[in-house]
Amino acid sequence: MSAVTLLDVRNLNLTFKEKGKELSVLEDISFTLDEGEFLCLVGPSGSGKSTILRIISGILNEYTGEVLYKGEPNPQPNPNVSMVFQSFALIPWLTVQENIELVLEARGIAPRQRIRTALRYIDMVGLDSFEDAYPRELSGGMKQRVGIARALAVEPEILLMDEPFSALDVLTAADLREQVVNLWLEKRLPLKSVLMVTHNMEEAVFLADRILVLSARPGHIIGEISVDLPRPRDSRDKAFEEILDKVYSMILSSRIKS
Ligand SMILES: Nc1ncnc2c1ncn2[C@@H]1O[C@H](COP(=O)(O)OP(=O)(O)OP(=O)(O)O)[C@@H](O)[C@H]1O
Numbered sequence: 001m002s003a004v005t006l007l008d009v010r011n012l013n014l015t016f017k018e019k020g021k022e023l024s025v026l027e028d029i030s031f032t033l034d035e036g037e038f039l040c041l042v043g044p045s046g047s048g049k050s051t052i053l054r055i056i057s058g059i060l061n062e063y064t065g066e067v068l069y070k071g072e073p074n075p076q077p078n079p080n081v082s083m084v085f086q087s088f089a090l091i092p093w094l095t096v097q098e099n100i101e102l103v104l105e106a107r108g109i110a111p112r113q114r115i116r117t118a119l120r121y122i123d124m125v126g127l128d129s130f131e132d133a134y135p136r137e138l139s140g141g142m143k144q145r146v147g148i149a150r151a152l153a154v155e156p157e158i159l160l161m162d163e164p165f166s167a168l169d170v171l172t173a174a175d176l177r178e179q180v181v182n183l184w185l186e187k188r189l190p191l192k193s194v195l196m197v198t199h200n201m202e203e204a205v206f207l208a209d210r211i212l213v214l215s216a217r218p219g220h221i222i223g224e225i226s227v228d229l230p231r232p233r234d235s236r237d238k239a240f241e242e243i244l245d246k247v248y249s250m251i252l253s254s255r256i257k258s
Pocket residue numbers: 016017018023025043044045046047048049050051052199217
């Protein structure tokens with residue numbers, strides 16, 4: 001039985017207009033995200049990776065093309081989609097719990113339920129006893145745990161992640177990567193699929209079922225690589241290295257051609 005397609009992105013084109021100049025950013029981007037899939041988008045800086053996430057999350061809507069969610073036009077915003085940001089995007093004057101409750105309030109969840117849900121997700125990301133801390137009191141890794149808890153607390157089917165680990169030190173990033181993959185694999189949550197943007201090819205091979213490689217701006221998809229490796233993955237395995245080489249070669253060959 002083939003998997004249900006959650007997102008169907010068709011022929012996205014986007015040109016930003018700034019100070020009378022046109023900047024073509026996305027060129028004919030088409031891909032799908034299936035139920036149960038972890039999909040990574042990699043590509044050079046400026047290739048439009050974040051722009052694709054912003055379109056899917058409904059923040060940007062000046063594109064041409066289509067985004068379908070389960071075969072229907074993607075609602076803007078789509079309550080089944082939430083996002084984790086590279087810069088954490090926490091509100092500095094709110095505590096950990098209040099940061100999470102805020103998104104629940106925006107979704108119309110009643111106060112008591114908000115408290116219960118926020119505490120459950122704070123616990124899930126390993127931050128129990130930090131409910132009352134302010135962002136300034138937290139390390140980068142802890143801030144991103146809050147970012148992840150906040151995104152999961154609205155119980156999305158699709159998690160969008162925009163370079164979520166790139167501002168963290170190597171060990172913290174490795175730890176959080178593993179936790180995210182476990183939360184997704186455990187299937188305890190309504191979360192079905194993840195679409196993640198990263199600069200880090202090794203991270204993509206570690207996490208993804210499938211990697212889409214974007215060209216330099218204007219971004220178009222130059223290739224797709226399936227990562228058919230058992231989990232947990234080890235970057236020192238030969239099969240891992242072979243796939244990583246494929247990703248690098250695809251990016252390098254597109255640079256040589258352009
Ligand atoms: N609102 C905007 N107005 C004008 N140009 C924009 C706007 N947002 C993004 N851009 C430009 O669009 C291009 C793509 O940006 P985007 O952030 O999507 O790329 P990216 O692949 O995510 O880059 P990076 O990996 O560096 O984060 C860049 O050249 C950026 O400067």
